[in-house]
Amino acid sequence: MNLFIADDNIEFAEFCAKVAALEGWHVTTCHDGSELLAVLKMETEPALVLCDVMMPDVDGIDVIKTLSDPENLFRIRFITGGSMTNAVAARLIGDARDINVGRFLIKPISLADLRAVFAEEAENLRKMALTKR
Template sequence: MGHLYIADDNEEFADYLATVAIREGWTVTICSNGVKLLEKLRSDDGAAFALVDINMPEMNGIEVIDDIVDINRPLRIRFITGGSDVTLLAAKMIASARSLSVGRSIFKPVTLDAFRKLLAEEEQELASLRSRTQTS
């Protein structure tokens, strides 16, 4: 399985997602804000999936996009929020315009079955990214 980075300032929610992901075979890193996410993404390597909350302190999900572009590793991103879908749409459009690999947005709360399905989808996407990176 792949490496999942969860960037969310809601500690209980992040722990829930991490527990599910670990049970599904993922390696998980939890970051409480965008600054910590970027630090971890830069210090690690290999293909990864980042689940990024839009509303976080210090550096939110939209602010993270510009710095993620400079990270040289296969990376998939999905944005998540418990708030407005307008912000999610903006984040997805900005990230896509910068040629980032972005999946469908997610709304809180996320059910167990929906999150398991999302993880399975992302594992397939990461496998595709890995093979494209190896052939390049």
Template sequence: MPQVYIADDNHEFATFVAVVSRQAGWDAVTCENGRQLLDTLREERGPALVLLDINMPVLDGIEAIEEIVDLDRRLLVRFMTGGADAPIIAARMIASARDLTVGRNIFKPVSKARLEEILDEAATVLEPDAGNA
């Protein structure tokens, strides 16, 4: 079962994403901020999708990505935001400079159908053989 980590301080949105993910066959874990996400990612292993909100308390998406890039895990990161593009561009630059796989940005609100497309795309990228291609 593929793993998805959802880091977003908007509880309703994170729950929506988790429910859709579980319906699509993913094991979904929600985190309220970047610090909680990092703690969780350090405890787990294996490839995973990370849906990372840029604007969060405690540790935002930009601060979190600076630490995520040092984890020894195969992760696909998709940045999420409901606001301006500038922070997301900075986060993508940090992740890309460190060879972390980064998918297209997700702009909120996102429909169930679009979220299902995102999960399908991620599942293809994270397939065991995809990393060896």
């Protein structure tokens, strides 16, 4: 399974990437939303996207506004360490655009909770892949 992480907090992104790799995910880490959008343009396989809501330049809300292709196989989980308002707004935009947005993650996240998210999302991506065939 493919995982894309976009977070300007390098330590948090590395923590998520390390846990994901141990759980069998192929991980690509991005440090902002513009880098994330560039790599997602080339993605054709089901993928999970962990995207920080608040990043400089292109934030999570900008990312979800740009991802409007209903044929994509992305599942998105927004990450926040601050106000829930922006995370809720990002989710509403994703829902309005018919993008698969899961519950958001709140920093800090425990190892056990992160592993549970990866297990849940792996199953969600398997189901998506089957229905798109």
